[in-house]
Amino acid sequence: MKKHMNILKNTVLSALALAVIGFYVPQRAEAETPGHGSLVAQYMKSEKISVGVKQAEQILAVGGKDVLLLDVRTPFEFRMGHIDNAQLIPVQELAARFQELNEHRDKLILVYCRTQNRSSVATEFLRKQGFHAVFVEGGYSAWK
Secondary structure: OHHHHHHHHHHHHHHHHHHHHOOOOOOOOHHHOOOOOOHHHHHHHOOOOEEOHHHHHHHHHHHHHHEEEEEOOOHHHHHHOOOOOOEEOOHHHHHHHHHHHHHHOOOEEEEEOOOOHHHHHHHHHHHHOOOEEEEEOOHHHHHO
């Protein structure tokens, strides 16, 4: 009983100390945000889940290494044509392979498929996993 009281006392004291000092989580300065406060940062902070082709092109142009382009079509579709520098993870494999994207958690992920059906599903999944993802409206068909 005494052991449980000590544990409870330490827990209460720890909680009280945290409440008094609070959690200090420094906010990133706008200049430190990926894309240097640019369009990329806007989309990373936004609740918006899709972008048009022109917006996607602008994001890629200014985003550089702060943006990942993810193709969620099949390998066959990818071989038939894809957007330069896109990484392929078919939507059917995304749940099993999304950990491959962990190094990109601090980036904006532009997701596309052929028309946007698969990419919208993939985007929702990635967002639930904590990624900053938006899908390209109209997909690869609109991009061409």
